[in-house]
Each structure stands twice: as structure tokens, then as C-alpha cells.
Amino acid sequence: MSMNSLSMRLVLLLVKMYTVDMKKNNIYKKVGKNLVITIPMSAYRSNPYDDEVHDKMDAIIGLYESEWNNGLCYRIDMDYKGKPDQWSDYFFKLNGTKDEFIAMCEDLDIDFVIDESPSEI
Numbered sequence: 659m660s661m662n663s664l665s666m667r668l669v670l671l672l673v674k675m676y677t678v679d680m681k682k683n684n685i686y687k688k689v690g691k692n693l694v695i696t697i698p699m700s701a702y703r704s705n706p707y708d709d710e711v712h713d714k715m716d717a718i719i720g721l722y723e724s725e726w727n728n729g730l731c732y733r734i735d736m737d738y739k740g741k742p743d744q745w746s747d748y749f750f751k752l753n754g755t756k757d758e759f760i761a762m763c764e765d766l767d768i769d770f771v772i773d774e775s776p777s778e779i
Contacts, residue, residue: 697749699768705738712737719745720763720770728752728759730768745771 686695703712715735722728729752731745752759756772763770 701733701735703735703737707738715743716769718768719743720759720768721745721748722756722759722770722772723774725755726753728754733769 685697686693688694698717700714701717703715705712715733715737717733719731719733720729721731727748729748730750731748734744734746736743752762754762760770
């Protein structure tokens with residue numbers, strides 16, 4: 659299998675893993691004057707090398723980089739490569755102290771990562 663073919667298969671698996679039929683699953687709705695968005699808390703691990711069903715994993719992870727850069731991200735499964743999971747960019751960005759962030763993650767029962775290392779941009 660070529661690298662391009664493998665890369666495309668991995669992208670398609672990630673899209674499948676996090677794509678939701680919005681009408682079928684009612685991912686969003688208006689409640690009074692509020693927009694309510696439903697995000698699955700778990701997903702199945704995937705392996706681009708096989709089509710088997712794998713274990714469930716937490717789909718959301720908290721990431722704290724600073725008071726101005728923290729929030730919730732999607733967890734990216736890397737188990738099939740024997741590597742630690744990674745995370746996406748924020749899908750829900752917050753501003754707040756580290757203590758507030760940790761309290762939120764603990765209240766939601768979400769794993770989190772504290773990464774205050776300087777950016778290499």
C-alpha cells in the first residue's frame with residue numbers, strides 16, 4: 659500500500675470517526691434563547707490497516723497552554739501506531755486560569771493536558 663493511499667485511508671477514517679449526521683443525531687438544537695450542541699464523549703479506536711471494531715476511547719480531551727489558549731479538543735487515536743494519542747485544534751476555546759480549566763475538566767470527567775511550553779512559531 660502506498661503512503662498516499664495509507665494517508666488517504668487514515669484521513670477518511672478520522673472523518674468517519676468524527677462525522678455525525680446532524681439531522682439524524684440532533685447534534686444541534688435551539689432551546690429557548692440557547693444553541694445546544696451535542697458532542698459524543700466517546701468514539702471507537704480505529705486502525706487504517708484493518709476494518710475491525712476496536713475498543714472505545716474518550717473522544718474529547720482538554721488542552722491548557724495559557725490563560726488565553728485553552729479549551730476542548732478532539733482526541734486523535736494513535737494506538738494503532740503504538741504512540742500516545744494526539745489532539746486536534748480547539749473545537750471549544752476558553753479563556754481562564756489553570757485552576758478554572760482543571761476544575762471544568764474534572765467536573766466534566768474529561769482527561770486533560772497541561773502544555774505551557776513556548777510555541778515554536
